[in-house]
Amino acid sequence: MKLEGEVRIPSGCAIAAVISKDGKGITGDLIYNAMKPMHDRSNGLGGGFAAYGIYPEYKELFAFHIFFDHRSTRKECEAFLKERFEIVKGELIPTRKLPQITDEPIIWRYFVRPLSSLLISEQVDENEFVARSVMKINTSMKGAYVFSSGKNMGCFKAVGYPEDVGVFYKLEEYEGYSWTAHGRYPTNTPGWWGGAHPFSLLDSSVVHNGEISSYDANRRFIEMFGYKCTLQTDTEVITYILDHLIRRQGLTLEEAASVIAAPFWSTINGKPEKEKEKLTYLRTVFSSLLITGPFSIVYGWNGGLMALNDRLKLRSMITAEKDDRVFIASEEAAVRVMEPDAENIYAPAGGEPVIVRVKEGNY
Amino acid sequence: MQEHYIYPEFEVMRNKDRCIACRVCERQCANEVHRFDTELGVMIADEARCVNCQRCVSLCPTHALKIVKSDCRLRENANWSDSTIKEIYKQANSGGVLLSSMGNPKPFPVYWDKILINASQVTNPPIDPLREPMETKVFLGKKPDDIRRDENGELITEISPQLELSMPVMFSAMSYGSISYNAHASLARAATELGICYNTGEGGLHEDFYVYGPNTVVQVASGRFGVHKNYLEAAAAVEIKMGQGAKPGIGGHLPGTKIVGDISRTRMIPEGSDAISPAPHHDIYSIEDLRQLVFSLKEATEYKKPIIVKVAAVHNIAAIASGIARSGADIIAIDGFRGGTGAAPTRIRDNVGIPIELALASVDQRLRDEGIRNNVSLVVGGSVRSAADVVKAIALGADAVYVATAALLAMGCHLCRTCQSGKCNWGIATQRPDLVKRLNPDIGSQRLVNLMNAWRHEIKELMGGMGINSIESLRGNRLMLRGVGLTAKELEILGISHAGE
Numbered sequence: 001m002k003l004e005g006e007v008r009i010p011s012g013c014a015i016a017a018v019i020s021k022d023g024k025g026i027t028g029d030l031i032y033n034a035m036k037p038m039h040d041r042s043n044g045l046g047g048g049f050a051a052y053g054i055y056p057e058y059k060e061l062f063a064f065h066i067f068f069d070h071r072s073t074r075k076e077c078e079a080f081l082k083e084r085f086e087i088v089k090g091e092l093i094p095t096r097k098l099p100q101i102t103d104e105p106i107i108w109r110y111f112v113r114p115l116s117s118l119l120i121s122e123q124v125d126e127n128e129f130v131a132r133s134v135m136k137i138n139t140s141m142k143g144a145y146v147f148s149s150g151k152n153m154g155c156f157k158a159v160g161y162p163e164d165v166g167v168f169y170k171l172e173e174y175e176g177y178s179w180t181a182h183g184r185y186p187t188n189t190p191g192w193w194g195g196a197h198p199f200s201l202l203d204s205s206v207v208h209n210g211e212i213s214s215y216d217a218n219r220r221f222i223e224m225f226g227y228k229c230t231l232q233t234d235t236e237v238i239t240y241i242l243d244h245l246i247r248r249q250g251l252t253l254e255e256a257a258s259v260i261a262a263p264f265w266s267t268i269n270g271k272p273e274k275e276k277e278k279l280t281y282l283r284t285v286f287s288s289l290l291i292t293g294p295f296s297i298v299y300g301w302n303g304g305l306m307a308l309n310d311r312l313k314l315r316s317m318i319t320a321e322k323d324d325r326v327f328i329a330s331e332e333a334a335v336r337v338m339e340p341d342a343e344n345i346y347a348p349a350g351g352e353p354v355i356v357r358v359k360e361g362n363y
Numbered sequence: 364m365q366e367h368y369i370y371p372e373f374e375v376m377r378n379k380d381r382c383i384a385c386r387v388c389e390r391q392c393a394n395e396v397h398r399f400d401t402e403l404g405v406m407i408a409d410e411a412r413c414v415n416c417q418r419c420v421s422l423c424p425t426h427a428l429k430i431v432k433s434d435c436r437l438r439e440n441a442n443w444s445d446s447t448i449k450e451i452y453k454q455a456n457s458g459g460v461l462l463s464s465m466g467n468p469k470p471f472p473v474y475w476d477k478i479l480i481n482a483s484q485v486t487n488p489p490i491d492p493l494r495e496p497m498e499t500k501v502f503l504g505k506k507p508d509d510i511r512r513d514e515n516g517e518l519i520t521e522i523s524p525q526l527e528l529s530m531p532v533m534f535s536a537m538s539y540g541s542i543s544y545n546a547h548a549s550l551a552r553a554a555t556e557l558g559i560c561y562n563t564g565e566g567g568l569h570e571d572f573y574v575y576g577p578n579t580v581v582q583v584a585s586g587r588f589g590v591h592k593n594y595l596e597a598a599a600a601v602e603i604k605m606g607q608g609a610k611p612g613i614g615g616h617l618p619g620t621k622i623v624g625d626i627s628r629t630r631m632i633p634e635g636s637d638a639i640s641p642a643p644h645h646d647i648y649s650i651e652d653l654r655q656l657v658f659s660l661k662e663a664t665e666y667k668k669p670i671i672v673k674v675a676a677v678h679n680i681a682a683i684a685s686g687i688a689r690s691g692a693d694i695i696a697i698d699g700f701r702g703g704t705g706a707a708p709t710r711i712r713d714n715v716g717i718p719i720e721l722a723l724a725s726v727d728q729r730l731r732d733e734g735i736r737n738n739v740s741l742v743v744g745g746s747v748r749s750a751a752d753v754v755k756a757i758a759l760g761a762d763a764v765y766v767a768t769a770a771l772l773a774m775g776c777h778l779c780r781t782c783q784s785g786k787c788n789w790g791i792a793t794q795r796p797d798l799v800k801r802l803n804p805d806i807g808s809q810r811l812v813n814l815m816n817a818w819r820h821e822i823k824e825l826m827g828g829m830g831i832n833s834i835e836s837l838r839g840n841r842l843m844l845r846g847v848g849l850t851a852k853e854l855e856i857l858g859i860s861h862a863g864e
Contacts, residue, residue: 008842012486210487211486211487212487213483213487213829213830213831213836213840213843214831214836214837214840215840215842216839216840216841216842216843217835217836217837217838217839217840218836220731220760220839220840220841221731221736221737221839223731224731224734224736224737225734249509249510250510250512251510255518262833264496264498265498265500266496277520278517278518278520280520281518281520281522282518284502284506284522284525285506285507285510285522286506287502287506287835287838288737288835288838288839290833290835290836291836292830292831292832292833292836293483293487293830293831293836294487294488294830311832312490312495312832314487314488
């Protein structure tokens with residue numbers, strides 16, 4: 001049977017997220033417990049989490065989380081990292097043995113700083129440098145896979161049900177101001193940990209529920225800009241699209257949302273002149289990045305979350321609030337686990353982005 | 364020396380019980396096949412003149428007529444086919460180059476027919492076009508590499524000129540001269556009503572049709588016939604014709620006998636003079652020369668109109684397209700070897716060029732490999748026969764398609780492939796006033812509108828089935844295609860998997 005990346009695997013999913021607008025710490029057990037009532041939305045073949053604000057002591061360093069299939073792969077990969085980065089710290093990611101989680105790879109994390117001499121010689125900023133390095137490892141170093149590469153954040157993922165994956169990684173011991181979670185229902189058994197979600201590049205991470213019908217149009221377009229879609233998953237291509245639009249093109253989140261979940265022409269034509277001009281421009285220029293077919297995503301970055309549905313809202317997703325916290329989930333049941341008294345339950349319309357930002361200075 | 368007698372290709376079968384000798388067939392046949400024998404009081408036929416255009420069959424009020432393929436054949440020979448031998452007789456008789464019309468009829472593989480389209484089941488939902496919006500609008504033209512903002516941080520929304528089409532189909536180039544005034548009128552009106560474009564070809568733009576300018580692509584070909592300031596300014600886009608799929612590498616020839624009246628005036632050449640388009644543009648002997656013509660036309664139109672460069676699909680098409688994409692052109696149009704023509708040397712039509720499906724796939728991939736796919740739009744033609752072909756072309760990577768043969772068929776053409784005779788009984792490929800008036804532009808344009816509306820419905824149904832509700836999400840979406848009965852090499856070039864994979 002072909003592995004993830006060699007074949008395209010559609011999957012259904014559950015997603016959930018929580019963020020404190022005041023930047024207050026939330027421990028990981030809150031989010032992994034929220035996945036329990038949505039157990040049937042996953043099938044035990046992938047679960048994962050993204051956590052923001054968990055490495056305050058290394059907040060200026062890029063945190064790489066890497067899967068290795070073998071000790072020798074780790075040695076080879078470390079040699080590559082040393083050529084390009086100052087490695088401030090490298091360690092095994094602590095895990096807890098569970099009968100539900102088996103066949104684990106070697107899981108390490110590294111806190112690194114790009115070598116400034118290389119930034120100058122390659123004429124790129126540190127984000128671009130890191131993105132290229134990650135792409136290099138993931139496409140050309142067999143058996144090594146960087147699944148998290150941002151500052152003061154980290155992804156944790158595995159083959160298993162999400163609630164078990166959370167326990168496996170001891171997420172109750174981490175404290176972050178924002179968490180996203182994902183339970184996967186893939187349509188075959190790749191049995192590869194890299195295929196679990198979230199998918200992440202630099203500090204952006206995406207959890208996604210859906211199967212997009214525009215996949216190959218999106219993939220073939222974004223690959224023109226140096227991205228390589230090695231996993232053939234929707235989440236991967238959505239992450240690259242958002243990275244391209246937001247980091248490289250400098251679009252705002254709202255603008256990026258109106259590219260990937262563009263309003264219909266009939267809606268655009270009904271807008272005031274200025275707005276119409278802008279939306280027409282974005283849809284024309286980035287037409288190949290329109291995503292069709294069902295999706296609900298939570299996009300995370302340092303300082304915020306954005307929830308977005310496809311323009312027809314073909315996947316369930318709701319948002320809710322309580323005090324400084326905002327909750328997002330595929331089902332209200334997940335929110336009720338996190339906060340029984342959640343208020344303002346709201347189902348965002350198709351293509352309507354819900355953007356939550358942590359107060360400046362609080363993260 | 365005696366000429367070889369060639370037995371007629373067709374036989375006219377007249378049901379004597381039905382024939383009422385009304386002589387409609389006689390009046391309708393510009394080839395003068397039918398005649399009334401006054402002595403015997405019956406209709407008779409000279410079958411040697413018949414081209415099987417089906418005009419008499421269609422108009423016979425008692426359905427007394429049918430045209431069948433003659434079974435009088437030379438002795439069978441797997442190497443020397445009947446048509447090959449007869450072509451030799453014709454050439455031995457005349458000493459001339461054989462002429463043909465319309466697209467290559469030979470049994471080369473039709474890749475469209477070996478490609479199948481996907482549909483959604485279970486893991487994601489199909490979308491019902493009757494209940495949900497389904498968008499087919501496209502913008503053709505160069506897209507910027509980067510966005511720009513003004514001092515207030517607002518997006519600067521000015522971009523290179525775009526051609527807006529309500530659906531990804533245009534009527535491709537057919538000149539006034541090769542087809543009739545009424546055929547042009549039908550195309551122009553239909554394009555306007557549909558919100559798409561038609562194309563003047565290289566015969567200039569008749570003064571009556573300037574009013575349809577916003578839906579007109581004007582062509583600048585190697586003969587430069589009919590090109591002047593107002594012509595360029597009238598159009599929605601300007602197309603430089605470098606080549607044509609039916610006859611790559613050669614020019615065109617409209618005989619002086621057809622250069623009469625309005626055609627002479629529209630082409631801006633004297634009545635009776637042959638209109639000869641050279642094989643090359645004599646100011647374009649290389650890619651850097653093309654760039655100069657592109658920018659000359661941009662200067663002439665104040666950078667307000669997209670420039671299309673049309674080429675025939677030939678062996679090295681990917682590299683050629685890459686060169687064009689860097690020449691400043693906004694749109695590349697590629698014409699496959701099965702594209703139609705009003706007249707072409709038979710040997711060239713049947714043996715030169717490559718299938719559009721393969722050309723499109725390799726060009727789209729090459730432009731992506733080079734990171735310049737967004738610099739140009741791709742339009743393909745020759746031959747796109749149905750809504751399914753359109754969907755397959757878009758999924759392989761085209762922004763839009765050109766159709767001409769299908770449009771002619773909608774106007775009444777029966778594909779008898781004798782346009783070069785100028786005696787089109789359907790009033791399309793002719794300038795004889797009595798024949799031209801047979802095509803009523805009110806009806807012709809309505810039939811074109813009907814055809815395109817039907818295709819639009821079918822495109823939406825196919826898209827909805829795939830769970831796609833906007834045409835841009837179909838463009839280049841090759842995962843939606845699978846091949847059947849194709850070799851590994853063919854699949855590799857098309858960039859698609861085999862069915863079952």
